[in-house]
Amino acid sequence: MSDVVTKDSANINDSSATTDSPMPIPDVDNYVAYTIRNTKALPPITWSNLLNEINWLSVYILTVPPLVGIVGAFYVKLQWQTALWAVVYYFMTGLGITAGYHRLWAHRAYNASLPLQYLLAILGAGSLQGSIKWWSRGHRAHHRYTDTELDPYNAHKGFWYSHIGWMLVKPRRKPGVADVSDLRHNPVVRWQHKHYLSLILIMGFVLPSVVAYLGWGDAKGGFIYAGVIRLVFVHHSTFCVNSLAHWLGETPFDDKHTPRDHMITAFVTIGEGYHNFHHQFPMDYRNAIRWYQYDPTKWTIWVLQKLGLASHLKVFPDNEVRKGQLTMELKRLRRTQENLTWPSDSNDLPVISWDSFTTQSEKRPLILISGFIHDVSDFIEEHPGGGHFIRNFIGKDATTAFFGGVYDHSNAAHNLLAMKRVGVLHGGSPHGLDDKRAIPPSQRLKIARYTELLSPGSSSTYSDGEDGLL
Numbered sequence: 354m355s356d357v358v359t360k361d362s363a364n365i366n367d368s369s370a371t372t373d374s375p376m377p378i379p380d381v382d383n384y385v386a387y388t389i390r391n392t393k394a395l396p397p398i399t400w401s402n403l404l405n406e407i408n409w410l411s412v413y414i415l416t417v418p419p420l421v422g423i424v425g426a427f428y429v430k431l432q433w434q435t436a437l438w439a440v441v442y443y444f445m446t447g448l449g450i451t452a453g454y455h456r457l458w459a460h461r462a463y464n465a466s467l468p469l470q471y472l473l474a475i476l477g478a479g480s481l482q483g484s485i486k487w488w489s490r491g492h493r494a495h496h497r498y499t500d501t502e503l504d505p506y507n508a509h510k511g512f513w514y515s516h517i518g519w520m521l522v523k524p525r526r527k528p529g530v531a532d533v534s535d536l537r538h539n540p541v542v543r544w545q546h547k548h549y550l551s552l553i554l555i556m557g558f559v560l561p562s563v564v565a566y567l568g569w570g571d572a573k574g575g576f577i578y579a580g581v582i583r584l585v586f587v588h589h590s591t592f593c594v595n596s597l598a599h600w601l602g603e604t605p606f607d608d609k610h611t612p613r614d615h616m617i618t619a620f621v622t623i624g625e626g627y628h629n630f631h632h633q634f635p636m637d638y639r640n641a642i643r644w645y646q647y648d649p650t651k652w653t654i655w656v657l658q659k660l661g662l663a664s665h666l667k668v669f670p671d672n673e674v675r676k677g678q679l680t681m682e683l684k685r686l687r688r689t690q691e692n693l694t695w696p697s698d699s700n701d702l703p704v705i706s707w708d709s710f711t712t713q714s715e716k717r718p719l720i721l722i723s724g725f726i727h728d729v730s731d732f733i734e735e736h737p738g739g740g741h742f743i744r745n746f747i748g749k750d751a752t753t754a755f756f757g758g759v760y761d762h763s764n765a766a767h768n769l770l771a772m773k774r775v776g777v778l779h780g781g782s783p784h785g786l787d788d789k790r791a792i793p794p795s796q797r798l799k800i801a802r803y804t805e806l807l808s809p810g811s812s813s814t815y816s817d818g819e820d821g822l823l
């Protein structure tokens with residue numbers, strides 16, 4: 354934003370002139386930490402230095418249009434043709450940013466023919482968000498250094514900072530290095546940079562007024578509604594990608610950083626609201642991967658391809674996209690798993706001899722099933738099949754009876770049974786622990802961390818004494 358009028362101001366944030374062609378490859382463990390340690394930042398903004406640190410050009414650009422729009426709306430009646438034109442022009446100039454600045458130039462998500470590039474560059478200029486080169490340079494840094502001090506709109510600095518605050522004050526440090534050498538050699542990008550001031554005046558204000566004047570004689574309405582007020586909406590639509598899209602919604606593909614997916618964000622940003630997906634797969638021409646999700650920018654690019662104006666639309670391999678989704682689902686399931694109480698396994702239980710088991714069964718109701726000894730004292734009367742079945746098997750091996758000899762119990766019954774484990778029978782069980790029936794159904798499929806899979810399980814050791822259980 355800060356370079357919308359002069360080329361000099363575009364260089365405030367732009368370290369690309371000296372650092373990104375060819376891009377240096379630092380030999381450090383952590384580039385962000387290294388850069389923060391070794392580069393100087395301006396002092397933090399305080400009330401005492403605030404006036405000196407304000408980026409006045411951006412302040413004017415971001416405050417004058419809303420004020421003019423509000424005042425103008427009082428004096429200029431809104432005609433329906435002008436209202437319609439303002440909405441259409443909002444989408445046209447917005448797409449200049451989303452399909453042009455963002456997905457074409459910042460991310461190279463597809464190839465655009467020369468006429469389309471000029472069209473997007475012109476429409477993007479009508480959004481007054483800086484030149485393609487400046488905008489893309491900052492956005493590439495945002496992706497490379499998301500949520501760090503080198504991210505120009507670091508979401509960790511708060512919603513309003515990432516929305517608008519970062520433009521209102523002079524940046525505390527340069528954004529991290531990002532390669533924009535491709536853009537520097539692009540003739541359309543160079544052309545736009547050169548004619549930027551004329552383009553923003555014509556596309557921002559003159560064209561919307563002229564169309565309304567020639568179409569239905571409403572030059573003033575065209576200026577206020579399709580020019581000024583439309584501009585305010587386009588501004589905040591784009592700003593929401595840096596604020597709302599890093600704050601509201603879900604993280605279905607990765608939760609390492611702040612970007613999130615939400616339908617509301619998509620509606621206010623012409624489809625840029627599936628930002629969690631976008632940060633994971635930034636070169637994908639899509640933000641929304643489902644047909645029913647709102648992504649008019651994707652639809653536009655697709656139509657442009659059908660018209661022969663765009664080509665080589667990049668799509669990330671579905672197999673890799675689904676891996677991200679699976680990882681997040683597994684994380685959620687892991688949390689559910691960790692919040693449940695699980696039975697003790699054979700490593701945690703005392704190993705009891707048959708003699709000890711039968712002896713102790715005389716003092717309390719113990720039943721052997723699948724090699725595990727269970728204390729069923731709190732369940733005898735609760736047993737749906739009747740307490741007498743349980744009493745009949747106290748001090749005995751009820752494995753066959755439990756698994757169909759008397760009644761083929763449900764998985765839920767097996768899970769519940771496992772919660773009553775108090776010991777493991779040593780040796781003598783005909784239904785050893787290798788038996789699948791020793792593992793309750795709820796534990797046959799589990800979420801395990803990589804490191805847990807690597808660590809060898811300890812084997813149970815014989816630990817019985819006469820009072821091994823008690």
Ligand SMILES: [Zn+2]
Nearest residue numbers: 594595612628
């Ligand atoms: Zn982002």
Ligand SMILES: [Zn+2]
Nearest residue numbers: 492496631635
């Ligand atoms: Zn992006």
